[in-house]
Amino acid sequence: MQALAEQVSHEPAVAGLPKTPLPPSRVTTQAGIRVEAYPALVADASEFKVALFDHPAKAEAAHQEGIARLAIAKLPEQAKVIKQLPGVEKCALLFAKVGSKQALIDDLLLAVFTQVVAQHPLPRSDDEFRLRLKETQPQLVGEAKALLVKVDAALQGHLAVSKVLKGKLNFALALVYSDVSAQMQRLVYPGFIRDAGEWLDEYPRYTEAALIRLEKAARERGRDLMMMQDVQALEARFDARRESERRGQVENPELVAFGWWLQELRVSLFAQQLGTHMAVSVKRLEKRWQEIVSA
Numbered sequence: 001m002q003a004l005a006e007q008v009s010h011e012p013a014v015a016g017l018p019k020t021p022l023p024p025s026r027v028t029t030q031a032g033i034r035v036e037a038y039p040a041l042v043a044d045a046s047e048f049k050v051a052l053f054d055h056p057a058k059a060e061a062a063h064q065e066g067i068a069r070l071a072i073a074k075l076p077e078q079a080k081v082i083k084q085l086p087g088v089e090k091c092a093l094l095f096a097k098v099g100s101k102q103a104l105i106d107d108l109l110l111a112v113f114t115q116v117v118a119q120h121p122l123p124r125s126d127d128e129f130r131l132r133l134k135e136t137q138p139q140l141v142g143e144a145k146a147l148l149v150k151v152d153a154a155l156q157g158h159l160a161v162s163k164v165l166k167g168k169l170n171f172a173l174a175l176v177y178s179d180v181s182a183q184m185q186r187l188v189y190p191g192f193i194r195d196a197g198e199w200l201d202e203y204p205r206y207t208e209a210a211l212i213r214l215e216k217a218a219r220e221r222g223r224d225l226m227m228m229q230d231v232q233a234l235e236a237r238f239d240a241r242r243e244s245e246r247r248g249q250v251e252n253p254e255l256v257a258f259g260w261w262l263q264e265l266r267v268s269l270f271a272q273q274l275g276t277h278m279a280v281s282v283k284r285l286e287k288r289w290q291e292i293v294s295a
Contacts, residue, residue: 069110083109176228
């Protein structure tokens with residue numbers, strides 16, 4: 001079924017959440033067939049609209065972002081203070097070769113307002129939203145300061161790996177360098193702060209694991225190649241599935257989680273001494289993949 005959210009551009013703009021709570025689901029008609037759809041508040045350019053999704057998890061993810069963006073729009077003074085925090089400039093410099101300062105700031109704001117305001121259970125009515133803003137507003141700047149420390153650590157690690165990759169290239173290790181470069185692009189890009197969420201805490205370990213791998217790759221080239229092929233085979237399937245399932249900006253949460261398990265697998269294979277967030281192996285991820293695609 002085509003994602004119902006593709007119809008969002010045709011929906012009327014709303015000022016925010018309705019007085020009566022948005023229902024968890026509603027029955028609608030698509031191509032003459034009655035289907036159950038799941039409503040969510042979404043930001044569409046500078047407006048807000050209620051969109052319908054074909055899966056509750058996708059609706060929940062979209063609604064969470066909609067609530068965060070509505071909160072940013074309703075609290076411009078707090079957003080301004082966060083934009084001017086001292087750590088922003090330093091992080092923007094570290095991020096400069098990846099994206100713009102504005103992209104980093106927009107990402108930071110969305111991440112902060114998501115983590116503070118747009119938490120479950122998500123507001124579904126105007127009264128619930130106003131109460132949530134009142135309860136969480138005092139926490140925003142402090143959360144932003146704490147998050148900037150994590151962003152700085154993530155970007156420092158990314159820079160350290162990037163410096164090694166830009167050093168004198170051993171052509172025998174070109175495949176390894178290319179693979180690590182692709183890994184860094186999966187970790188740091190415009191929008192990575194909000195996307196990473198709690199996984200941002202793990203970035204220093206991911207980048208340290210990449211450095212360890214690069215240091216020993218010349219000594220363990222054959223072993224590295226075999227492990228790299230295992231990871232890349234899983235990543236290829238992950239990328240293809242993610243692309244085929246993507247609808248607008250909303251992604252399958254189970255697929256998103258699998259992407260982080262792939263990062264943990266890299267630590268397990270290339271720098272086992274650093275430990276992993278959960279038990280991972282190629283076999284475990286193969287099993288989990290089958291569960292996802294057969295659901």
